[in-house]
Structures are given as structure tokens and as C-alpha cells.
Amino acid sequence: MQREEIYQATLDKWGEEAQYDQAVEECAELIAALKHFRRGKIDAQAVIDELADVTLMIGQLTWMFGKKEINRAIEEKLVKLNKLLEE
Numbered sequence: 741m742q743r744e745e746i747y748q749a750t751l752d753k754w755g756e757e758a759q760y761d762q763a764v765e766e767c768a769e770l771i772a773a774l775k776h777f778r779r780g781k782i783d784a785q786a787v788i789d790e791l792a793d794v795t796l797m798i799g800q801l802t803w804m805f806g807k808k809e810i811n812r813a814i815e816e817k818l819v820k821l822n823k824l825l826e827e
């Protein structure tokens with residue numbers, strides 16, 4: 741299955757609300773992992789695993805909210821960031 745087919749299948753099986761909840765949960769796990777990594781309690785692989793989870797949820801939500809809209813917002817933010825870097 742292609743990634744977008746998986747996103748649709750996930751949505752069909754568990755619904756929209758569950759995707760928001762899952763994204764929040766995965767972000768919280770990444771936050772905790774980064775805190776633990778900084779204190780030397782976990783290794784880089786554990787952070788990588790949580791990054792993979794969050795990346796997949798970002799893919800899911802990006803697909804749900806619209807790739808074009810997300811890319812436009814990213815471009816706007818990159819312009820702002822670039823301006824800050826030039827200051």
C-alpha cells in the first residue's frame with residue numbers, strides 16, 4: 741500500500757478524532773524522549789523512533805488538511821525565518 745492509501749485506510753478504520761488524539765500522543769512521546777535524551781536516559785535510536793511516529797502523524801494530518809495548504813504555510817514561515825536570520 742502507498743502511504744496515502746494507508747492514511748485513508750487509517751482514517752476509515754479509526755476516524756478523524758482518533759487521528760488528532762494520536763498526533764497529540766505522539767508529540768507528547770517525542771517531547772518526553774527529547775527530555776530523556778538530554779539527560780542521557782535514552783539513546784538516539786529511541787528519539788529516532790519517536791521522530792518517526794511524529795513524522796507519520798504529520799504526514800497523516802498534512803494529507804487530511806491538504807498538502808497544498810500546508811506547503812503554502814511552510815513557504816510563508818520559511819520566508820519569515822529567512823528574514824530573522826538576515827537581521
Ligand SMILES: [Mg+2]
Pocket residue numbers: 766769770789790793794
Ligand atoms: Mg511514539
